[in-house]
Amino acid sequence: MKSRKLAALAVVATLASSSAIADLVFPSLSYRTGPYAANGIPFADGYADYFTLINQRDGGLGGENLKLLECETGYNTQKGVECYESTKGEGALVYQPLSTGITYQLIPKASADGIPIHSMGYGRTSAANGKVFEHVFNYPVNYWNGASVAINHFLDQGSLDGKTVALVYHNSAYGKEPIRTLQELSKKHGFSLTEIPVDHPGQEQKSQWLQIRRERPDYVIMYGWGVMNQVAIQEAANIRFNMENFMGIWWSGSENDVIPAGAKANGYKALTFHNTGAGYPVFADIQEYVVDKGMAAGAGDQIGTVLYNRGMYAAMLAVEAARTAQEIHGTMAINASQMRDGMEALEITEEKMAALGLAGFGPSFSVSCENHGGPGNAAVQQWDAAAKKWNLITEFTPSDMDVIGALIEEDSAAYAAENSITPRSCS
Amino acid sequence: MSADFLYTLEVILNGLMAGVMYSLVALGFVLIYKASGIFNYAQGVMALFAAMTLVGIQTGQVPFSHLINAIFGTEVHHFGWTVPAVFAIILTLGVMILFAFIVERYVLKHLVNQEPIILFMATIGLAYFMEGFGDLMWGADIKTLDVGIPSGASVWLEDATIGWGVEGGGFYGFYIDKLDMVAAVVAIVLVVTLTLFSQYTTTGRALRAVADDHQAALSVGISLRTIWVIVWSIAGFVALVAGVMWGSKSGVQFSLSLIALKALPVLMLGGFTSIPGAIVGGLIIGVGEKLFEFWVGPLIGGATENWFAYMLALLFLVFRPQGLFGEKIIERV
Known part of the structure; x- marks a missing residue:
């Protein structure tokens, strides 16, 4: 009797595992x-x-x-x-x-x-x-394509020679990823790069945004995640930084990131590799x-x-x-x-x-x-606070693979x- | 005046403001620790829960709607009304008082006379329970909190001070967030009220008696259970204030519970048993970390604030373990 039960169990187990394999x-x-x-x-x-x-x-x-x-x-x-x-x-x-x-x-x-x-x-x-x-x-x-597409977007507005780009980043392996690429791009295009780290979770960013207010960079790129994004966008709005010149990577570009700042987030830009809606x-x-x-x-x-x-x-x-x-x-x-x-x-x-x-x-x-x-193509989307929606404002454009490939x-x-x-x- | 000097002043001012925000969280810890000797690990989550409840009531959200919809196949989300901020705050306070009753009835009552570490572990459990319960009740999405507190740069202050710098020296006037100013006023009112309450009311004196000696307080007829409910209710109110101030900045979301991390060095510095200590500790941490970031941060890669706050707290632990205003612990063996 015991062996019959065992045999039946074995059959059930085999059937179960074969269905799992399928x-x-x-x-x-x-x-x-x-x-x-x-x-x-x-x-x-x-x-x-x-x-x-x-x-x-x-x-x-x-x-x-x-x-x-x-x-x-x-x-x-x-x-x-x-x-x-x-x-x-x-x-x-x-x-x-x-x-x-x-x-x-x-x-x-x-x-x-x-x-x-x-x-x-x-x-x-x-x-x-x-x-x-x-x-x-x-x-x-990837992240390096993102950094390059952001710079290309700024270049479309005029030369970056002699200008300043600030990178506000999550102080982690993720946030540090674009630094090397941006350093190379700064040499190529003649802009100076200011690196501004934000510690996890990023609930308090007063020092970082006071620095931005003091140094007045022409553009800000953000590699943030979670609450860091919402606080950064709020602080940028508070110091009246031009949202047209503020761009996040795709992990800083969801509805969650902009809605808490309300109307003040209008015009904020973020990269994306797919459409919304x-x-x-x-x-x-x-x-x-x-x-x-x-x-x-x-x-x-x-x-x-x-x-x-x-x-x-x-x-x-x-x-x-x-x-x-x-x-x-x-x-x-x-x-x-x-x-x-x-x-x-x-x-x-x-x-x-x-x-x-x-x-x-x-x-x-x-x-x-x-x-x-x-x-490595990415597009730029921009937040319309009144309509509460992101709009793609560019095509999926290529990044600088000469720099990134190397x-x-x-x-x-x-x-x-x-x-x-x-x-x-x-x- | 040189721009560097003025910017240093600006950093100090903003450090003071940030310190006030830290103090708001630290106050809740102090209240409970002072009255019951419990380090309430759940204080940060209480701030989150209070803020979630406030937004939920304000926007007319149906509590547990996800659960209801999943079980009954309905699609209810909102009642279709909104509640004015003042009433929503009062109702939320009611919820926090109810929460205090429940905590006393189902957690603390059963742990009377237990070691402090047991009570501490109970609050860890409470924190995890509330995290999940809050999500279940109100959802895990990021909520916008608007109770009418102004935010953004004070243009008046900028305009009034822009002339202080040398022309062309790169000084743009002092920047202070209006929300931080409101938080400072609220913190002052809160501390004065709490101090007056504990000094001049019967309940306040009972709280102090319990804080000094549980056994002696019991022997003169003070109900420990009632006191605990009162203390947790007040801590719930303080959590609501902290949740509103922090939530107005970043939206109401899980990360709000992590503001407790900012309160720990404040408590180590100011002492776990002193209400003024929480304020002074917060101000020292706020100014210290901002100045350190301003002067030393650029030389060593930045993001020094958390590190600095805990290093300063560590130094205090070494030289003055009870903090600036804490009661010196003397145990005779």
Whole structure:
């Protein structure tokens, strides 16, 4: 009798595990709690809702069910690593760490485990060099591209020679990322760079903005996150800094960042690598197949906001990479290694975006063995406080790859040397 | 006057203002510690919860709406009315008093005569509970708080002082945020009121008696439980004031609870048991960190404020562990 029970249990376990294997597993390292929850929730909702849409509308990807494994990191690096360790054995195809700190910790681990990482618009910038970082991708844009596009935007208003640009940054690995690029760009364009760090969490920034008021830089670039953004925009408005000349990176450009400052935030600019608003057919589908069916990850009221759209965009890129992997390998039940191949062969064209119900939502780009970072194009959006909406005021414009390419080469070569990695050949 | 001198004055003025903001948070800690010997880890979260409740009441938000909608499939979010700021503040105060009753009834009552560390750990648990409860009740999104406090540069002050500098010397007049000025006035009123309350009212004297000696206070008929409810209610009110001032700057969001980190060095400096100490400690920390950032920050990469505040507090711990105004602890063995 005992052995029969054991046999039955074994059969059930086998069936259960085989059904788990049949799913395409996408972990979501989200943060719905802690100081950054207000930003983490809409991103995680957008990420989850797109996978639900594919399951509900299309019956999965190539007939395979997409399974989301959500794990709460609280934007804490240690918890993020724990999430990775606890979910990697579930057949994880790709990780979106959603934190530069977590990304840095996961790069060696995921590379050793053969699981790709996609740090979209964050993480280690030099991971764009696919010869060194075989398993890490940061398309379509990275922090250094952001710094360059911001400078290019200022250059469009006139020469920067003899002018001053201040960088107000979160005093962390993330915030420090653009410094080297901006230093190089300052030499090239003749402006002087003032670096102004803000300690976590950034609730008090009086010293920083008094310094800006004293020194009167012509432009301010901000690499902030969480409450730092809201306080900085409020303080900039208080000292009557011209919002036209104040630009945040894409992590300083959501509705959450500008609404607390009210009308005073009008005209503030931020970079972005995707569009905002709910005026795309894909959102109508999400409403119909996900929200209306009561299957939304959140309340369904965040559709069209910057961070919801970004989460959805990240999921869409993951699904398209998985689709590419299925086509390359001729199998629907792909594994992490095959997913990596799909990511490396990913091509996002205007036609594909239109077919997905996202025409004009983001830039066209392709990934290759050498270039895991995509084209590095970004657009500038500007906040309209009266209408409470962001408006794209430029196209997705290129960054200065002459400067950035050299820096990526230099930094990735240093990483390869430190970790005894022989860059692979991509020819 | 030279621009450098005037800017130093400006930094000192803004340091004083920042110090007042730190003091507002530190006051809540002092009140509870003084009356019960508990270091209330939840004070920062109380400020957050009070501010969330204020915005929720003001905007007519349905409490627990996400939970209600998830369970019943409804789509309720707001009642459709707004409440004037003054009434919303009074109602929020009512909620904080109710909170004080609940804390006393379900947490503190069961921990009478326990070691201070046990009570401290209970407040850690309380903080985590309130974080989650607040999110569940009002949502985790960033809320705009507007109770009519003016903010932004005082143009009058700028215009009045711009002529003090040498012409062409790069001085643009003193900058002080109007919100900080209001906070300073509120802090002064708060401290005077609390001091008068504790000195000249029966309840205030009872509070001081409990603070001096629990056993002796009990022996003359003072109800410890009532005193705790009163103290936690007052601390809830102070948390509401701090939440309003800080929340008006940054919006009401989780990070508001982290302002407690700014109060810790203030408490170490001013002493855990002194209301004037919280103010003086705040002012010293505020001015000290701003001046250090102004003079030394640029030489060593900046972002020195948190570091400086805790270093100064550490120095005080070494040479005067009870703080500037704290009671000297003498234990005979």
